[in-house]
Amino acid sequence: MKLLNGESITLGTCYYPEHWKEELWEEDLTRMLENGIRTIRIAEFAWNKIEPREGEFDYSFFDRFLDLTDRMGMQVIFGTPTATPPAWLTTKYPEVLNARKDGVLYRHGARRHYNYNSPVYQELSRRIVEKAASHYAGRTSVIGWQIDNELNCELSEFYSESDTLAFREFLKKKYRTLEQLNEAWGTVFWNQTYTDWEEVYVPRTTCNDSTNPHEVLDYFRFISDSCCRFAKMQSDILRKYIKPGDFITTNGLFGNLDNHRMCEESLDFMTYDSYPNFAYCLDGYQKEDRIRDRKWSRNLAETRAISPVFGIMEQQSGANGWNTRMEAPTPEPGQLTLWTMQSIAHGADYVSYFRWRTATMGTEIYWHGILDYSGRDNRRLAEVHSVAEKLKKIQRAAGARYEARVGILKDYDNIFDAQLDVWHERVEKASQKALFEACQLTHTPFDYCYLDHVADAEELAGYQVLFYPHATIMTEQKKTILEEYVRNGGTLVVGCRSGYKDARGQCVMDKLPGMLKEVTGMDIPEYTMISPAEGGKVTVDWDGTVMEAAVFSDLLAPEEGAETVGVYTSSYYAGTPALIRHPYGKGQAYYFGGAFTEKTAEVFLEKLGVIDPYRNIIQVPESCEIAVREKGGVRYLFVLNYGNTPAAITLKQPVNDLFADEASAAGVRTLEKYEARVYEIL
Numbered sequence: 299m300k301l302l303n304g305e306s307i308t309l310g311t312c313y314y315p316e317h318w319k320e321e322l323w324e325e326d327l328t329r330m331l332e333n334g335i336r337t338i339r340i341a342e343f344a345w346n347k348i349e350p351r352e353g354e355f356d357y358s359f360f361d362r363f364l365d366l367t368d369r370m371g372m373q374v375i376f377g378t379p380t381a382t383p384p385a386w387l388t389t390k391y392p393e394v395l396n397a398r399k400d401g402v403l404y405r406h407g408a409r410r411h412y413n414y415n416s417p418v419y420q421e422l423s424r425r426i427v428e429k430a431a432s433h434y435a436g437r438t439s440v441i442g443w444q445i446d447n448e449l450n451c452e453l454s455e456f457y458s459e460s461d462t463l464a465f466r467e468f469l470k471k472k473y474r475t476l477e478q479l480n481e482a483w484g485t486v487f488w489n490q491t492y493t494d495w496e497e498v499y500v501p502r503t504t505c506n507d508s509t510n511p512h513e514v515l516d517y518f519r520f521i522s523d524s525c526c527r528f529a530k531m532q533s534d535i536l537r538k539y540i541k542p543g544d545f546i547t548t549n550g551l552f553g554n555l556d557n558h559r560m561c562e563e564s565l566d567f568m569t570y571d572s573y574p575n576f577a578y579c580l581d582g583y584q585k586e587d588r589i590r591d592r593k594w595s596r597n598l599a600e601t602r603a604i605s606p607v608f609g610i611m612e613q614q615s616g617a618n619g620w621n622t623r624m625e626a627p628t629p630e631p632g633q634l635t636l637w638t639m640q641s642i643a644h645g646a647d648y649v650s651y652f653r654w655r656t657a658t659m660g661t662e663i664y665w666h667g668i669l670d671y672s673g674r675d676n677r678r679l680a681e682v683h684s685v686a687e688k689l690k691k692i693q694r695a696a697g698a699r700y701e702a703r704v705g706i707l708k709d710y711d712n713i714f715d716a717q718l719d720v721w722h723e724r725v726e727k728a729s730q731k732a733l734f735e736a737c738q739l740t741h742t743p744f745d746y747c748y749l750d751h752v753a754d755a756e757e758l759a760g761y762q763v764l765f766y767p768h769a770t771i772m773t774e775q776k777k778t779i780l781e782e783y784v785r786n787g788g789t790l791v792v793g794c795r796s797g798y799k800d801a802r803g804q805c806v807m808d809k810l811p812g813m814l815k816e817v818t819g820m821d822i823p824e825y826t827m828i829s830p831a832e833g834g835k836v837t838v839d840w841d842g843t844v845m846e847a848a849v850f851s852d853l854l855a856p857e858e859g860a861e862t863v864g865v866y867t868s869s870y871y872a873g874t875p876a877l878i879r880h881p882y883g884k885g886q887a888y889y890f891g892g893a894f895t896e897k898t899a900e901v902f903l904e905k906l907g908v909i910d911p912y913r914n915i916i917q918v919p920e921s922c923e924i925a926v927r928e929k930g931g932v933r934y935l936f937v938l939n940y941g942n943t944p945a946a947i948t949l950k951q952p953v954n955d956l957f958a959d960e961a962s963a964a965g966v967r968t969l970e971k972y973e974a975r976v977y978e979i980l
């Protein structure tokens with residue numbers, strides 16, 4: 299592949315030839331090349347430039363542009379334009395429009411206003427992709443394709459008539475008979491029983507908006523399935539036309555979508571759109587937040603869970619905003635570099651800035667690119683140039699894999715369930731935030747692992763500790779992998795509310811934690827949400843260490859072979875077990891009765907011996923993130939100072955300082971505010 303080939307780490311930008319006078323094109327491309335950018339993404343919203351009227355195709359616009367890119371030795375990622383159906387299309391075929399839950403259609407004027415299941419839209423999309431791919435894929439400068447743009451962004455729920463029809467087919471395939479559907483959805487409750495398939499709809503507006511939860515779980519699975527099929531339809535066409543070595547990708551990570559499945563079926567790798575300056579967002583900014591732009595490391599870890607080495611299709615390069623949203627400030631000097639290095643530290647070998655020039659018309663006139671409206675040279679362009687110079691010095695790290703001994707398990711059924719079930723959502727949100735922040739602030743790299751896309755326990759063997767915070771829905775397949783992982787020597791940590799639902803989302807009539815009772819060696823005779831009167835938290839003592847259990851308490855009872863290692867020390871159940879350890883095979887499982895706080899997560903990392911694994915090589919203050927990528931036995935250590943003041947770091951051994959091009963002895967070094975360094979560990 300011409301990107302992510304394990305040989306180079308490169309920069310790109312998003313360019314919209316249709317937004318500018320053609321006389322500007324050559325000058326723009328020349329300036330990109332002068333500043334270290336050779337790759338651009340184009341065309342993802344430009345349907346009309348290829349099919350201006352139904353069935354009338356005119357390739358001349360992008361042909362003229364590609365003549366230039368071919369001649370100038372640029373590399374082009376061509377976008378399929380299906381995120382923005384033309385006005386002629388939605389006017390003639392309003393059935394392609396997405397609808398609100400109450401049935402009102404989303405009209406032309408913004409983007410992503412179509413639904414995946416409209417047969418007309420599928421047909422017209424198929425045709426435009428076929429036409430674009432057959433005409434442009436052979437061009438020398440085209441090296442890859444982006445499918446649509448940010449699938450499931452803007453809206454990830456679809457309520458059009460086509461969706462209802464397709465939902466019925468999805469359900470018929472899954473359940474075959476209405477009796478089975480009624481059983482799975484528990485429709486006997488509140489007299490929801492269906493007697494004809496015509497009575498089944500995608501969720502609709504109801505009293506209290508409390509649609510049947512088993513139906514909603516299937517609905518989210520259906521949305522994901524619809525999106526995956528739409529992507530696969532495009533990918534199958536693109537595969538017929540792309541040159542050997544060219545790739546297919548798409549950008550962004552959005553809800554109600556099994557991104558792993560989409561990538562496995564349709565893409566060569568995933569790309570992410572990273573806008574860390576949302577951390578300084580008008581509405582969301584909190585002075586006391588210690589994590590801020592480091593939250594984007596969580597999203598990068600999510601991307602890495604899909605593609606170990608990935609790309610960034612859109613990387614922050616200016617201030618954020620629409621005419622309707624005043625969002626976030628311009629990156630300060632150094633932040634553009636810092637955020638680029640953050641992406642690379644997590645596994646990105648391609649980073650493309652959004653966008654080259656700031657739009658002078660439309661909704662996004664305030665979503666700034668590298669250049670402002672005038673296009674003159676500016677500070678941000680100079681910083682891009684200096685990033686390109688820095689990247690020359692770390693090319694040998696291309697293709698290197700991120701190292702982590704801690705894994706956080708997830709699966710799509712539980713992600714979907716946590717969206718429709720607020721009991722689940724509260725514990726899940728609290729623990730995911732706490733685990734991420736504890737890992738981030740203690741310099742403990744971790745990976746997300748999606749259990750529904752893990753083939754067997756062998757794949758998890760590299761992780762010393764796996765957290766699976768609140769796997770409410772449990773299945774035989776997941777249970778088998780977890781048991782084997784522990785039996786082979788792993789340490790599994792689960793939190794409250796685990797294992798009490800089946801794949802339909804119905805509660806099991808069993809001792810809890812249901813299918814996890816063997817591996818955890820315990821029982822949950824009682825449970826409760828923690829009363830607001832107690833501040834939503836209770837205290838726990840783990841062998842003399844005080845920590846907290848948040849949101850919820852499972853009251854635990856060890857079975858034979860398991861031991862109580864922590865007890866609640868507040869509330870009416872003080873003195874009863876809060877943490878149970880169960881040796882199982884060569885490993886052990888811990889059941890923790892609450893949701894995690896950052897402090898609690900840190901205690902787990904410490905006690906389980908996985909905290910700050912590089913402390914013998916380097917010590918850094920809290921304001922710095924550490925990441926290590928490894929290739930062929932060589933390890934590259936990224937140190938990122940997110941603080942707006944200098945940070946003193948201590949090298950415990952000599953290293954190669956790659957940006958400075960010199961060996962660096964052990965000792966104290968100062969990182970300037972927002973500075974990033976890359977060391978080769980000797």
Ligand code: GAL
Binds near residue numbers: 447571665
């Ligand atoms: C991204 C999107 C871009 C642009 C940018 C700024 O989510 O892919 O097309 O809209 O946001 O809003």
